[in-house]
Amino acid sequence: MSLASKKPTLAFLGPRGTYSHQAAFDCFGGSVFYEEKQTIAEVFYSVTPEIPLGLVPHENSIYGAVVETCNLLRSSLAGRDIVIRGDVTLKVNHCLVVRSGVKLENIEHVLSHEQALGQCKAFIAKYLPHATLVPTDSTASAAQILVSPKHDGLDPLKCGAICSQVVTTIMDGLEVLSEGIQDEDTNFTRFYVLSWGKSTTIPPPVPDLSQPRALVRLSYPPEKHFKFAPKSQDLTPLLVALGLCITRIDRRPSTYSIPFHDVFFVEATGDELAEDAEEDISWTEKVRQGVERVKQAGGEVCVIGTW
Structure with a gap:
């Protein structure tokens, strides 16, 4: 093999x-x-x-x-x-991509997803003020038009696409004319x-694992006798029980058929500077212990991942 x-x-x-x-x-x-x-x-x-x-x-x-x-x-x-x-x-680093040999002054149409077009307004206004903006389904489909025969009357030799640099590695005949053309750099x-499963091997190069993280799904068990979930679903006892450094919380409606019953996605990270009695406990074990405390506090909990 x-x-x-x-x-x-x-x-x-x-x-x-x-x-x-x-x-x-x-x-x-x-x-x-x-x-x-x-x-x-x-x-x-x-x-x-x-x-x-x-x-x-x-x-x-x-x-x-x-x-x-x-x-x-x-x-x-x-x-x-x-x-x-x-x-x-x-x-997100937007690039102006063209057919090889096309110059800035040749471009009459700028193609891209509408969000990308909006994110590059200043560049377009300064360097391509007379170009027509043509929205596409995605930034990649804009690049695809450049390597295709005339599309809806558009001449690829008079078009530029706002997209990712990676398209030049998978589509022959394209080059980056200008890089980092987005208005905001953040x-x-x-x-x-x-x-x-947890045993699947992640091939190199692996994602940055320098700071341990976990994503935990939290909720309260649904009260079957409630027609609606209580207006106040106080998450504080469950977060205290979890006992981890929390960096993000997202809320979505739960899958139970109870209006306004929510599920919370809690992202936590290991405290690399901690110097307590448990500092030699692995990150996975710390998360497991937190999960057990949440269960004891009456919460429903599922670890979606630790890394």
């Missing part, structure tokens, strides 16, 4: 050339096979023994949490069969690395 055939497959939100693809490629390079999916849900549910790895966006520094990902993590599969094994942060997206 060749080394290449031993590489695992990783599912990501496609098409190829998206920022999800860029994040996956930056993390794993040539150590995995890449399989594109049309939705985040397809990525999540494709994580199986056949496709043991997946990458899903979790939060953006400007737009906040990715609701679809949070909703998927409510599934009973999360924490049981599909677990989080790491996180990857990507700086646009980052964080992704979760998913695996089928």
Whole structure:
């Protein structure tokens, strides 16, 4: 069996050339096979023994949490069969990509997803003030138009696409004309690395594991006699019982058929500077002990991942 055939497959939100693809490629390079999916849900549910790895966006520094990902993590599969094994942060770095040889003065149309077009307004206004903006389904599909025959009357030799640099590695005949053209330089997206079970090997280069983290799903058991959940679902006792350093909390409606009954996603991190009696306890054991305390406090809890 060749080394290449031993590489695992990783599912990501496609098409190829998206920022999800860029994040996956930056993390794993040539150590995995890449399989594109049309939705985040397809990525999540494709994580199986056949496709043991997946990458899903979790939060953006400007737009906040990715609701679809949070909703998927409510599934009973999360924490049981599909677990989080790491996180990857990507700086969204928009590039102006063209057919090889096309100059800035040749561009009459700028193609990209509408969000990317909006995020590069200043560059377009300064360098391409007379260009027509053409929204596309994704940044990658904008690049695809450049390597296709005329699309809807658009001449690829008179077009530029705003997209990720990774498209130039998978589409022949493209080059980056200008890099880092976004108006804001603080646009980052964080992704979760998913695996089928805890024993799946994460190929090198692995995600940065220098700071231990965990994602825990918390809720109170539903009161069957309540038509509606109580207006106040005080999370404080459960958080105190968990006893970990909490860096993020997201709330979504639970999967129970009780209006306003919520589930909370609590991300915690290990305190590397702690000097207590338990400093020699592993991070996984600290999380396990916290989970047991939550159960004793009357909460429902599931560890979706430790890394």
